[in-house]
Amino acid sequence: MTLQHDNATSHTVRSVRDFLQDRNVSVLPWPAKSRDLKPIEHVWDLLARRVRASAIPPRNVQELAGALVEEWGNISHQELANLVQSKGRRSTVVLNTAGGHTRY
Structure with missing residues (x-):
C-alpha cells in the first residue's frame, strides 16, 4: 500500500x-x-460543494458524516479520472508560478 x-x-x-x-x-x-498537485484535495472540494448544495443541509456531525459518505459514493469514476489526468496541467501551472497561487 x-x-x-x-x-x-x-x-x-x-x-x-x-x-x-x-x-x-x-x-x-x-x-x-502542494495542494494544487493532489487530486484528493479537489475531491474534498467537490464533496464540500455537493454537501453545501444539498436541499437539507447537515445539522450535526453525524448528518455531515452521512452526507459526505453519500456524496463520496456519488462521485463517478470519470470525475476521479479527470482529476488524475489533470495532474500534468496542474503541475505545469505550479511550475510556471514558481509554487505561487494558481486557479486550482
Missing part, C-alpha cells in the same frame, strides 16, 4: 513514520504544501 500525504509536520514525525513502516505502508515522495 502507498500513502500520499502533504508532508505536514504531524505526518512526518518519527512515530508516524515508524507506524507506517511497521505496517509496510510506503509514502509517496511529495513536496510539502
Whole structure:
C-alpha cells in the first residue's frame, strides 16, 4: 500500500513514520504544501460543494458524516479520472508560478 500525504509536520514525525513502516505502508515522495498537485484535495472540494448544495443541509456531525459518505459514493469514476489526468496541467501551472497561487 502507498500513502500520499502533504508532508505536514504531524505526518512526518518519527512515530508516524515508524507506524507506517511497521505496517509496510510506503509514502509517496511529495513536496510539502502542494495542494494544487493532489487530486484528493479537489475531491474534498467537490464533496464540500455537493454537501453545501444539498436541499437539507447537515445539522450535526453525524448528518455531515452521512452526507459526505453519500456524496463520496456519488462521485463517478470519470470525475476521479479527470482529476488524475489533470495532474500534468496542474503541475505545469505550479511550475510556471514558481509554487505561487494558481486557479486550482
